[in-house]
Amino acid sequence: MGGCSAPNCSNSTSIGKQLFRFPKDPVRKKKWVVNCRRDFEPTPHSRLCQDHFEQSQFEEVARSPAGGKKLKPNAIPTLFSVGEPPYPAVTTPYILLPLKPEPVEKELNFGDHGYARRNPLPGLEEEDGDRTRDDQQPCTQCQLLKKQLEQETQRTARLQKEAEEMKKRLYRLDRIEKGLQNFLYEDQIRALSLTKRSRRAVWSPETIMKARKIRCAVGTKGYEYLREIGYPLPSYRTLCNRLETKIMVTTDMSCEELAELGLGLMATCDSPTEGVGDNDEEELIGVLS
Known part of the structure; x- marks a missing residue:
């Protein structure tokens, strides 16, 4: 399982900690890197755990798709156990701290921060499985509406064809009437x-x-x-x-x-x-x- 990329932190999802993906915005991502006191370029698998964010950085009510806390759109990590002054630049030519090997895991699409891939609590696996099966079952009302849409589409096409035939017939009748007017009175x-x-x-x-x-x-x-x-x-x-x-x-x-x-x-x-x-x-x- 993936772990936290911050120095002196070994938190991971295996102990119930939420991990958040580095933001895609270059400005915010640089602030995250500078605050964690590391000189490295985050990969798509780099994460920071929930312990590095103040409580004010989380949404009060909103939850992530996995059921955990959700960061605010402008959240910045500020809680780290390394040197106080932040290092100024991400591109410094010297290494400040030993590089920590980055965990390699399969890329998953969890949005901007990769909200909390938490292990389900005991007793919730069955409920999650039932919810997944319910989500995969097709909606009866959607199927009915789709069928009605197909019928209306076919009916519209048929009426359009009939209208074209009627136009052609009226054109022929008009020509016949004009021909009759050449030798018949009204x-x-x-x-x-x-x-x-x-x-x-x-x-x-x-x-x-x-x-x-x-x-x-x-x-x-x-x-x-x-x-x-x-x-x-x-x-x-x-x-x-x-x-x-x-x-x-x-x-x-x-x-x-x-x-x-x-x-x-x-x-x-x-x-x-x-x-x-x-x-x-x-x-x-x-x-x-």
Whole structure:
């Protein structure tokens, strides 16, 4: 076991004395060396025992990790049993006292002074062992918090990925909407989200006129086919109700024949049933443009 480095002192931890490491601060370390009346350079294993410090140099309440007394941060040893006048310099060319062999022991990290590596008192070894085992056991609350942190991290990563996917989808939908605006009016775009042939669709005058032109161009069957595949167009009954000047006539001519006349007449002849709200009457409804 290590012993005290002061002259004429053989105290060590084996007799229950606390040993303190020389400070790392060069100024304080020099004061310690000068006060112990030795001309030597302390090694990391050099120690001074508790008998060389006045009681005022110790903390009143604080204890070292090993359970012993704790020196104040600015403690200076002053109690030595050698010559009164301190030798002035650590680097003097002559040796004042015979050098005492320095003990060699394994370097331990006990802070600035290496506070008191004391032998445990009888009966305390078992308590210290239990305390060490308790310190080594993982904290249940820490494990729970760590697990919750990992779950929240995974959830955050998943939400960030979903947010990126939603941004891409919104970008694609925005491009699709801009493309639809090239050949559809706003009311036609809104009608795409409604139930097929729903009465809730509100058609603008522009859409009515556009639908009339399409029906005259493609005929009754072509117009109904476009509506069947989902093209947003009003029903034939809606066209008849929305056009202003109406003339009720009867004729044996088909819709295609009326269209060829170029009179702007529309008829329900041979028109298929158009569902809820469609016109089921047999007579011709002609509309003059």
